[in-house]
Amino acid sequence: DAGITQSPRYKITETGRQVTLMCHQTWSHSYMFWYRQDLGHGLRLIYYSAAADITDKGEVPDGYVVSRSKTENFPLTLESATRSQTSVYFCASSDRGTYGYTFGSGTRLTVV
Amino acid sequence: AQKVTQAQTEISVVEKEDVTLDCVYETRDTTYYLFWYKQPPSGELVFLIRRNSFDEQNEISGRYSWNFQKSTSSFNFTITASQVVDSAVYFCALSEASGNTPLVFGKGTRLSVIA
Numbered sequence: 276d277a278g279i280t281q282s283p284r285y286k287i288t289e290t291g292r293q294v295t296l297m298c299h300q301t302w303s304h305s306y307m308f309w310y311r312q313d314l315g316h317g318l319r320l321i322y323y324s325a326a327a328d329i330t331d332k333g334e335v336p337d338g339y340v341v342s343r344s345k346t347e348n349f350p351l352t353l354e355s356a357t358r359s360q361t362s363v364y365f366c367a368s369s370d371r372g373t374y375g376y377t378f379g380s381g382t383r384l385t386v387v
Numbered sequence: 388a389q390k391v392t393q394a395q396t397e398i399s400v401v402e403k404e405d406v407t408l409d410c411v412y413e414t415r416d417t418t419y420y421l422f423w424y425k426q427p428p429s430g431e432l433v434f435l436i437r438r439n440s441f442d443e444q445n446e447i448s449g450r451y452s453w454n455f456q457k458s459t460s461s462f463n464f465t466i467t468a469s470q471v472v473d474s475a476v477y478f479c480a481l482s483e484a485s486g487n488t489p490l491v492f493g494k495g496t497r498l499s500v501i502a
Contacts, residue, residue: 308489317393317478317494333489365432367490376422376482376490378432 281366281379288356288386296351296382298366304377306369307349309333309341311362312381318365324349356386389414391481393493400469401501408464408496410479416440421455421462422480422490432478438462469500 279300288294298307305326310318310333320333322341330341338360340352349368353360366379390413400406412421423435436446438455446453450467466473476497480490 310492315494318490318492320489320491323489363430375434375437377434378424380431383430 279366279368279377279379281364281382283382284380286382286384288384290357290386291355294353294356294384296353296364296366296384298349298351298379300347300349300368300377302368302370302377303346304368304370305346307343308367308369308376309339309349309351310365310367311335311360312365313362321351321364353384356384358386360384361386389416389419389481389483389491391479391491391493393477393479393496395496396494397497397499399499399501402471403468405465405467406469406498406500408466408477408479408498410462410464410493412460412462412479412481414481414483416483418483420482422482423453423462423464424478424480426476426478426495428475435464435477466498469498471500471502474498474500 282297308323309321312318319335321335321339322330322333324330324343327343327346343349364382367376369376392411419440421438425433425435436453443455452465454463476495478495479493482488482490
């Protein structure tokens with residue numbers, strides 16, 4: 276099915292562990308984004324990518340790493356998870372021509 | 388820098404009442420896009436509307452309407468005759484001229500509609 280999918284939907288990990296959140300889109304959209312949602316903060320941009328092999332930092336990039344070797348995938352890695360990274364993470368993609376943004380269903384990450 | 392302010396953190400209304408959600412934005416661009424998203428209790432983000440800065444016409448879609456006023460940098464959202472299913476968090480967002488730059492979100496307004 277066409278769309279944007281995130282995996283896993285839920286994840287519990289321990290402090291200090293590395294964890295990767297996956298994002299896959301089937302439209303070949305150029306732009307992809309990672310946001311985190313926290314109570315009282317709304318959605319804040321972590322990283323974004325304008326094309327394969329092009330990434331840029333957002334508002335809250337510390338502690339996160341991204342890569343984009345293929346247009347359709349944009350994984351987000353927490354190198355050494357901390358409790359402050361407990362959050363809901365949303366991936367989104369957009370197309371150069373339509374100026375529309377589509378969001379995945381989100382990943383709820385808990386760091387214990 | 389761009390900024391979106393949703394001053395109302397939480398609103399509670401009784402079913403069938405009308406409710407307006409406020410959104411004020413800041414940007415130096417003359418061309419930009421404004422959005423509203425709905426996040427129901429299930430958690431997904433549902434796109435409601437996109438408006439570019441050159442189109443100040445108000446828009447109505449069923450019980451939903453949007454009032455865009457460049458003079459006051461506002462893009463307010465009104466729900467007429469609210470229903471319990473309208474209970475959600477609503478986000479206003481802004482993107483720059485190219486339309487594919489990252490969305491800047493407000494902190495959201497939680498709307499509770501009581502039966």
